[in-house]
Amino acid sequence: MKFTNGYWLAKEGFHLEHPNHVYEAQVKEDKLTLFLPYKPIQTRGDTLNLGMTTLSFESPREDIIKVQLVHHDKAQTGPHFQLNKQSSSVMIDTENEKFYTFQSGQLVARVPKNAAFQIDFLAEGKCLTSSLPKAQALVKSSDGLYYMREQLSLDPYEYVYGLGERFTPFIKNGQIIDCWNQDGGTGSEQAYKNIPFYLTNQGYGVFVNHPENVSFEVGSENVSRTQFSVVGERLEYYIIYGPDMKTILRKYTDLTGKPALPPAWSFGLWLSTSFTTDYREETVMGFIEEMQTREIPFDVFHFDCFWMKEFEWCGFEWNRELFPDPQQLIEKIHQKGLKVCVWINPYIGQKAAAFQECKEKGYFIKDKHGEVWQWDLWQAGQGIIDFTNPEARHWYKERLKELIEIGVDSFKTDFGERIPTDVNYHDGSDPQKMHNYYAYLYNEVVFELLAELRPDEAVVFARSASVGSQKFPVHWGGDNLSEYPSMAESLRGGLSFVLSGFGFWSHDIGGFEENATADIYKRWTQFGLLSTHSRYHGNIEYRVPWNFGEEAVLVSQRFSKLKNRLMPYIYEQAVETAQTGIPMMRPVMLEFPEDYTTHTIDKQYMFGERLLIAPIFNGQGKVTFYLPEGRWTNYLDNHVYEGQQWYTQTYDYFHLPLMVRPNSLIIEGSVDTTAAYDYTKDLTVHVFELTEKVTQQVVDQQGLSVGTITVIPEDESYQVKIEGLSHVQVVLRNRKVQGWTEHPLGCSILVEH
DSSP, X not given: OOOEETTTEEOTTEEEEOOOXXXXXXXXXXXXXXXXXXXXOOSGGGGSSOOEEEEEEEEEETTEEEEEEESSOOOOOSOOOOOOOOOOOEEEEOXXXXXXXXXXXXXXXXXXXXXXXXXEEEETTEEEEEEOTTOSEEEEETTSOEEEEEEEEOOTTOOEEESSSOOSOSSOXXXXXXXXXXXXXXXXXXXXXXXXXXXXXXXXXXXXXXXXXXXXXXXXXXXXXXXXXXXXXEEEEEEEEOSSHHHHHHHHHHHHOOOOOOOGGGGSEEEEOOSSSOOOHHHHHHHHHHHHHTTOOOOEEEEOGGGSOTTOTTSOOOOTTTOSOHHHHHHHHHHTTOEEEEEEOSEEOTTSHXXXXXXXXXXXXXXXXXSBOOBOSSSTTBEEBOTTSHHXXXXXXXXXXXXXXXXXXXXXXXXXXXXXSSEEOTTOOOHHHHHHHHHHHHXXXXXXXXXXXXXXXXXXXXXXXXXXXXXXXXXXXOOOBSSHHHHHHHHHHHHHHHTTTOOOEEOEETOSBSOOOHHHHHHHHHHHTTSSSEEEOOSSSOOOGGGGOHHHHHHHHHHHHHHHHTHHHHHHXXXXXXXXXXXXXXOHHHHOTTOGGGGGOOSOEEETTTEEEOOOOSTXXXXXXXXXXXXXXXXXXXXXXXXXXXXXXXXXXXXXXXXXXXXXXXXXXXOOSOSOSOTXXXXXXXXXXXXXXXXXXXXXXXXXXXXXXXXXXXXXXXXXXXXXXXXXXXXXXXXXXXXXXXXXXXXXXXXXX
């Protein structure tokens, strides 16, 4: 929300009041409270007819400072984000002649005495950012609404990232962003997953603790500040100190929740019926048999919306004309070695039998007159499940449980963004705050049930999200187009998303809307199968590889097998993501913050900490990519590149820049037919440009560490140490060492214990 007309004037219809100075300070336990009148107090008369902001500092965890601004202290209706707070040792100093200070860990908030009000946030002697004089404001509009505003200073070399899965430019400087979940596709400024959290390359992050709409102007109203505001007379935000971006994400997810570890099979390829295509049991089994006949590995078959009858979504009843015996069909699919996913959403069309039951029992969100809130967008007369009602939550779980009992393994939790605000909730929640938060409750219900009935196997395929939804993976990027610009915007959205606390992310291979060309299908297949999760899905056409030519079949086969072989590496990296909150698929600058060139790169990414991938976004096979310092090796053709350089090259459909950073051990498994197998046996360790000792952990399908592989370079030889493993082959890429057997890609030895 913009409140100013240029730099000096307020916009017409707005009046701004600013904290002027600290009139008084109070300390109570671990809380520092400052009272900030809106004009100088020189006489007793100045204290009359005057407003003030009550500002407080607290710390929910070390290196995190909570800042709360209050004008009128009104009751706060839920919902509230679920935060993991723990006792934090703080230091408060009100005796210093010049400053009030509040310190948590290495992070300090400092406010001057006897001077214009401002806050400096410092760490290790460096000022991270400041709330400068007149940055904070109570804003009253001519229509009677109040707003609370904060502005934090930006360094000339500072970039802002995050704020959810946003398809606009990766660097948020210069943008206006409203955190309001909407179903706008990937080609607009709207977003399915709005997260009021950003981080910068200057060592700190900011989390605005409001589930309602938070408006951000990132260097776009005051061009040297990040501004954020909410409706009302209270604003609460948290400053999170790094010092680096990885540590900021670790501390943010300590506070809001770590991503769960998805089951190993979920990393394999998912094949969908697609949306509006005509399919029945024969279609499903035909696709499965053709995929397996053509030796294209995949692990999950997904039934999209039309497993139910038209106008009856989501009534949870199979269309028996198309699927006469769903349980028997699912058993057949399981016998093929596959998992089963079905589409759901939290809406129920009026035609569905379940609608009347939910209406009679009060399970829907109500309008202001106490009637079921309904509209015709998506499903005729649909109602929306009220997940604040415990009985409605239980009913919804029971319907899902019936599906799980006949063999369903996972759910695609679609929608959850178009949530009305002119409504009443069972628990009295504020509908403005529930609009975004609804996505959290919806996915929590589904994930909770899966975790209860299928321990260690819970995974959803979700589109909407709010703060904390990272606990319920996996999320995908929504409705994109079958065009190269949309492929690139999908990646931008994913990179912003993972910088918002989320560990795992996917997208529709080939694009969702429109017909895909064979060219874009093959290029997107490369990208999709080198993402954390991979799914063929579309709207109006089947996305099976043979529909795009025999070469598409071979490309699908090659990259699906490659991903499966890489699962020992991939799953070990996924375990780290679940433990730390550092995303598995990540921007290059997250790994190389010291290389300023990487800070603007949004068309390539790191796949874990060792692999760099540059997808190809054009029909000519041409790609320009950057490599940080060191000697990098293309995993697919063994070509070596010197780092700190840009390269432009052309690739066929079986190759792209899949680069390994120096001093890496990449562990491959011996199985390429599925993503879920024993990652501890018959391993091949690829060794890349070692100049120092490197140890790589090996995990099993449960994510438990079972052994390590260490390689130590010693002049013209290498020492290999293997613990807890057997039958490990070591392949030394691009090096020849005396006593080792020649190998097409270098040299190898077989080590048995």
